[in-house]
Amino acid sequence: MPVTRDNDVMDGLMQPRPLTIAHILERAERLYAHKHVTTAGGKRLTYAEVAEHVRRLATALDSLGVPRGARVGTFAANTRRHLELYLALPVTKRVLHSINIRLSAEHLEYIVNHAEDDVVCVDRGLLPRIWPSAERMPGVRYWVVLPDGTGTPVPDDPRILDYDELISGSEPFTGSFEDAFTLADENLAAGLCYTSGTTGSPKGVLYSHRSTVLHCLGTLAAGFIGLCESDVVMPIVPMFHANAWGLPYGAMMTGAALVLPGLSAEPAHLLGLMEAERVTVAGAVPTVWTSLAPHLRAHDLSATRFLLGGGSAVPTALSETYRAAIGVPITHSWGMTEVSPVGVIGGTRTQHRDATEEERVAVRSAQGQPLPLVNIRIVDVETGAELPRDGKAVGELQVAGPWVAGGYFRVDTPESFTEDGWLRTGDLATIDADGYLRLVDRMKDLIKSGGEWISSVELEAAISSHPDVVEVAVIARPDPRWMERPVAYVVLRDGSTATAGELRAHIEPMVAKWWLPDDFVFMAKLPKTGTGKLSKASLRDAQRIA
Amino acid sequence: MPVTRDNDVMDGLMQPRPLTIAHILERAERLYAHKHVTTAGGKRLTYAEVAEHVRRLATALDSLGVPRGARVGTFAANTRRHLELYLALPVTKRVLHSINIRLSAEHLEYIVNHAEDDVVCVDRGLLPRIWPSAERMPGVRYWVVLPDGTGTPVPDDPRILDYDELISGSEPFTGSFEDAFTLADENLAAGLCYTSGTTGSPKGVLYSHRSTVLHCLGTLAAGFIGLCESDVVMPIVPMFHANAWGLPYGAMMTGAALVLPGLSAEPAHLLGLMEAERVTVAGAVPTVWTSLAPHLRAHDLSATRFLLGGGSAVPTALSETYRAAIGVPITHSWGMTEVSPVGVIGGTRTQHRDATEEERVAVRSAQGQPLPLVNIRIVDVETGAELPRDGKAVGELQVAGPWVAGGYFRVDTPESFTEDGWLRTGDLATIDADGYLRLVDRMKDLIKSGGEWISSVELEAAISSHPDVVEVAVIARPDPRWMERPVAYVVLRDGSTATAGELRAHIEPMVAKWWLPDDFVFMAKLPKTGTGKLSKASLRDAQRIA
Known part of the structure; x- marks a missing residue:
């Protein structure tokens, strides 16, 4: 029997209060x-x-x-x-x-x-x-x-x-x-x-206003970031970078104290502030966490309950360094300016309670599960067909939700959105049966060698697990035979004498033989973008000029 | 200089995703x-x-x-x-x-x-x-x-x-x-x-859909109820009673396990289920918590982290009984069917960290602070003017928010709403400088004696602090001289020999002399409404008939 009387459909009778x-x-x-709101030096x-x-x-x-x-x-x-x-x-x-x-x-x-x-x-x-x-x-x-x-x-x-x-x-x-x-x-x-x-x-x-308030409620959801009144929140991530991940608005909505660190990114300044103000929640890009890591034990960070890392993938070794030093890993957050920016939060769930610590480390290395109201999917890059959530299929990550951009300001970019209105992220990822997102690479950072894909992110993770490696970026070098071959740009800790051969030997058990970089280039530091992320574009430019 | 060019005002460019x-x-x-969803006996x-x-x-x-x-x-x-x-x-x-x-x-x-x-x-x-x-x-x-x-x-x-x-x-x-x-x-x-x-x-x-989803996000907000994936949620409050306080939808949105206790309200059944399923969060009206209280120590409730009480005020003595027995007090929730139903959640905040336990007990006895997106105010019953948030002024509680009713289904009741669209609750309350709501009485339950108000709620709290009192309701009895005088209807625990004189002596130090009830009527049980709340209306009817 067909459904008839659609004229009976009616709206609820709730107060028309806006989200502002x-x-x-x-x-x-x-x-x-x-x-309180505390500003460093103010x-x-x-x-x-x-x-x-x-x-x-x-x-x-x-x-x-x-x-x-x-x-x-x-x-x-x-x-x-x-x-x-x-x-x-x-x-x-x-x-x-x-x-x-x-x-x-x-x-x-x-x-x-x-x-x-x-x-x-x-x-x-x-x-x-x-x-x-x-x-x-x-x-x-x-x-x-x-x-x-x-x-x-x-x-x-x-x-x-x-x-x-x-x-x-x-x-x-x-x-x-x-x-x-x-x-x-x-x-x-x-x-x-x-x-x-x-x-x-x-x-x-x-x-x-609506997208901002809903995102703000997302930052309050328990078990994700879970900002609450007893928190002392320090956004190290700049307020000019995607609203400092929504931390200032979230803190004010729930009455958490705010600590604003000003301009300095000096480890002693940031860690000193975290210690003095008994900061419970802090957020920063991985390069900042990397710079703070050697100094953790000089500070009392016992108040800290949650460290948020985003902007680019947090190396597992870095997160584990924090867990070893202060008992709190760096929790992955995947997001984009277009996603307000937080879309996905990492960490373990009840199904991992009985897992080994090694398995839990692996779970924490994934980007995690979407916040309430956020939908993610992966699609075939060629056909646009949705791919299975099996943890294996790799496709372009697309995202939908009330705090996700549906367009850009005064510019028409239909290529950024699907016909059904989802945002195309340009990230390649898998999603598993529990809905865990795992980034494989930026589409444009993937290296195509001899017709096969090499993930720069996975190579970087392998290399950065070497104890002497502070930072690493892997990019493609044009190659007449293989089209592209991976090259690793590496920053070693002060005083390290590690060689290319040692790094190669270190990662050999972790990756396929043909993934091994053709070169390890040692640098004093890696180029960064305006928001402090590694700039592979600059490395590519430099490579082109060289 | 006046603000001009209002034509520049524009909408954001976010995805038009509905809340459903x-x-x-x-x-x-x-x-x-x-x-899992576990149904008792199923x-x-x-x-x-x-x-x-x-x-x-x-x-x-x-x-x-x-x-x-x-x-x-x-x-x-x-x-x-x-x-x-x-x-x-x-x-x-x-x-x-x-x-x-x-x-x-x-x-x-x-x-x-x-x-x-x-x-x-x-x-x-x-x-x-x-x-x-x-x-x-x-x-x-x-x-x-x-x-x-x-x-x-x-x-x-x-x-x-x-x-x-x-x-x-x-x-x-x-x-x-x-x-x-x-x-x-x-x-x-x-x-x-x-x-x-x-x-x-x-x-x-x-x-x-919108009001339900927003309320659902409210139940997830950390520091309030804070439902999260690791919770095991048991709504004892019936699913026919204001959506079981939103607990089923909240649990599903965040992936908490659900335990549904069926029809039986037997203490052994409910506590046995809480113990067996390692329930972390449960919600029930005070009369249910009262019936469970004598049996707490017979069960292992060590998984419990949060007990929610609402529908009517939770006696402080009852909450403290739970805190003493299992380490978890009953947290006040103020709400109404018209508020989806949760509007306000009790408990202490950081400003009470250094308070004495007695002071903290007093804070917990208040209904608490509104959830994000909910606004409350008190107004003068006669003039409708907003009253100060000083913890002293008593006025009618009014509430606004996107999950608060703006009307009733197919019936026109302008008296239930203010001109600016707030819901009139019929509750008398104070609000303090920290925004804590404290209910004084239902407007219709307040007793007017000799031109002065007597709070039935405060009298009930005083009487129920006597260790032999299981339940109490205070209502007005018409009085030729004073207009109204308070009468207390009391249920004593089995075997108690407490007398009216003893109860009177117990509360004498707590209330003004002229508040002392004219009568203590002992009953085997008190009449309840369909949702298990004390029915003062039934007591009044009985009094009228008698």
Whole structure:
């Protein structure tokens, strides 16, 4: 019998309350006013004080005539003033455009002009990196300088304003930001981040209030990151890098204390801050974790319960170094700027309780399971057909969910999305029967040798398991006979005398013979992208030039 | 300067993915297929098997011609078949109408007819409670009997179908339920629960997919209930009572094992199940926790990490009994059918770390802080003006949020909502500077004596702190001089010889002299509502008749 009477279908009768960042702010005011935001080298402020600044900033933005919907750039380290902008812009229906401070001038100018930033807010110490480009960003009406303790000279220019003077010179808005949003407003643009774009122009991901709040709830889900009120959260990952993985918003929504480490990436600075503030949760890219690893035992990190690693794969040996030293491994997180950015969280589950430690290490080396609301699948690169979740089939990773990009800002890129609206990630991966994602490689980093694929990620994992290897990147070298052959670029620990032959012997039992790199090139350090990830593009460029 | 260019305002560019219960089901299939649902006295099934039944049920509902949007009643205990209906109905865009099995025939008939239930699914053992009303529910086309191990006779009637035969006789739907939903569909009605309604007709709360999924994320938030994959969740609270507080959906979304205790409320049954299944999280109304309390030490409950109490205030003495016996207090949850139902969760926070145990007990006696996305406020009962959050001002509790009702099903009740769309709860409460809610009384339970208010809740708390008191209810008795005077109805533990004078002496140091009840009436048990709460309405009726 066919289903008939479709006219009976009806909506539920629940309150039409929007999901907005205004709720995050006002929730912190109401419940967590006494909790602290600590900036390295700065004053320790309460959420009440931060919120008071946000309320003053709201009227300041009005008096500067910054339109609703306008993009306002931030060019700043992880500080509480940056946090105030994180809140004041979206809760007043402007768009937070956080700009990577390590971009080339060319990309910087492209991004600010493409976003049509109305105002740009800059850490005083970072002015020299952006002010020389100011004349090529004619749309920026004001440059707001954020005091950061540096004495960097400030040019004498009528467009330049002082953040603290703006705050102190403005009355606080005393109403409810939350009440100014309707249900339709939850889709309003709230944030804008450009992907670093190793090829082509950077592309902007335009987050909505809805996507930001749902992602925020994702960071609170127990058993994943599970941010909660008793946490002390330190985003080492920059706030200009995909919203610092959502950690600032998540911490404020649940009332966790925040520790913002500023600009310095010095191990003694970061670990000292973690020790002094009793940090429970910290997030950083693997290269940062690598730089901290040798210094772990000099600090009391007994408060730490969770370390998050993302941006690129966390070498198993590195994670195990942390587990041995402080009892906490680095938990994998897979994400992208396009995924707000957290999509998948690693770690073991109940089915691994009786596993051997070796098996558990292997589970932890996978990227993990998707957060609630996130769907992942792998598809055949040629046909686009979905591949089985058997832990063996390798295909392109695609992702769907309410905090996943459905397009880019003011640029048409149909090649980035499937017909059914999923994001094509460019990552090659397997998914197993428990839904565990395991990245095999970036599609463009895979090495094709004699018609067969070699995973640069697996080779790197093997090489980095050698105790003397600090960092490694494997890329393809053009080869007349095999098309491509792998070459390893290696940084050894100070004083190591390891040779290419020793490294080769070390990995021989781990990989197929034809995977063995043709060359091991030793370097003092490896090139990094603006977000601190290894830059294989730079290595390829250098190789081409050489 | 005024804000201009509002035409610049734009939406974010995120995927238009709806929040649906279909995601909960298919997530469990993809990630947690091997996890278990255990029904007392029944087989232990995996989520894969449950999902397979749901997929068969979906085609069975189609073949019965149940329209999209139609309401399907369930009249059942907490079992895995009930769970399958929890899923199959909303994921196929029908509406799950869970019916309280303890309703009077009059209310039962009213509700089924008001909801226009197309089909009603009934536990075989519960048939005698509803079948006699069948002729007065002419809109019900089919009665589906759920086998429950009882041999209850099934009438010979062509409208009666067997659940297991329906399942085994239907092919499973093999597509994606989730893909059949669009963004607009997230507002579709998914569930319908009628409030027990001590006055007037029962009123229906019509949940949407969106409200259900957001509430579900709320149950996962760490530091509140924090359901996670390693949990074993046992909803003792009935699945016909406000969706068993969202525990079944929450458990499935995060992959926790589920233990469904069936109909029996026997302490040995419930505690035996908790012990055998290593239950970590359980939820029940205080009267159930009271009945289990004397038997705690006979069971190994070492796996338990969280006990949830709601529906009415949990006496502090009861919670402390649990903490002493098994190390886990009963955590307060404030909610209502209209709030999906969980709005507020109790417990201590970091600011109470250095508090004395006595102070911590006092904090735990409060209802707690709202979940993310939930807003609460108290207003002056006369003027409607918002009252300060100072822990002293007493006003009517009002609540707003995306999982809070904005109306009732097919009945206009403007008195239940404020002009700005908040739900009026009828509870009197204080809110303190940390946002902690503390219920003072139901507005209608407050006793007005000589022009001053007496809180029945506070009096009950004082009386129940006497070691011999098992249950107590305080209501007003009309009084010619004082308008109203408090009277306490008390159940003493077996063998107690406590007298009214002893109880009076016990509470004298705790309350104002003029609060002392005029009478202590000793009873063998107190009357309960259909959901197991103390029924003050019944006591008032009895008093009136007497």
